[in-house]
Amino acid sequence: MSITTTTHLNFRGQARAALEHYADVFGGQVQAFTFAQGGTDRDRADGAVDDQVIWGGVTAPNGFSVMAFDVPPGRSYDPGTDAVYVSVRGDDPEEITRFFRGLAEGGTVRADLGPAGFSPLYGMVTDRFGVTWVLDVAASW
Known part of the structure; x- marks a missing residue:
């Protein structure tokens, strides 16, 4: 299964x-x-x-x-603050960079795309729809 x-x-x-x-x-x-x-x-x-x-x-x-x-208007809806992050991890820095730039259009960069202690390339962006994305290149440990 x-x-x-x-x-x-x-x-x-x-x-x-x-x-x-x-x-x-x-x-x-x-x-x-x-x-x-x-x-x-x-x-x-x-x-x-x-x-x-x-x-x-x-x-x-x-x-x-x-x-x-x-969500229909008659149902409660509150997107909350940082209730969910969507994580996108890949192995191609160019692809992750392209995704980051696309999501950042009209959004807010919360962490610039760059090296981090746990990843060779990491960034965080809240897109124009209020969804927060974390993107990184998988580290080879």
């Missing part, structure tokens, strides 16, 4: 835009289903917006995978 884990991000009306941005940065295709396509009675009771995303994701050939959802 084999399982995988995928980061699942919650938004309020920005899931599709975020998925499109992540597909631009990491590659892959956006798949998105709206509440109109698959919402439940509970979603409708919570004020789900028909054209917002009930299930979406990006999967890229390089192994990147992320899912996203638009």
Whole structure:
């Protein structure tokens, strides 16, 4: 038996835009289903917006995978402060640099991309959707 884990991000009306941005940065295709396509009675009771995303994701050939959802207006939603970091680790410094720059567009760099004691290349950025990413090149110990 084999399982995988995928980061699942919650938004309020920005899931599709975020998925499109992540597909631009990491590659892959956006798949998105709206509440109109698959919402439940509970979603409708919570004020789900028909054209917002009930299930979406990006999967890229390089192994990147992320899912996203638009929380309906009738449900509590607070993205919190540093509740989750999405970690992207690779072995190609140029690829990690490209990802970092793409995520930093319109976002806030929290730690410049550079050497760290635990990695030859590390950086942290909060993207324009409020998601914080840590990117690094795996150290060879």
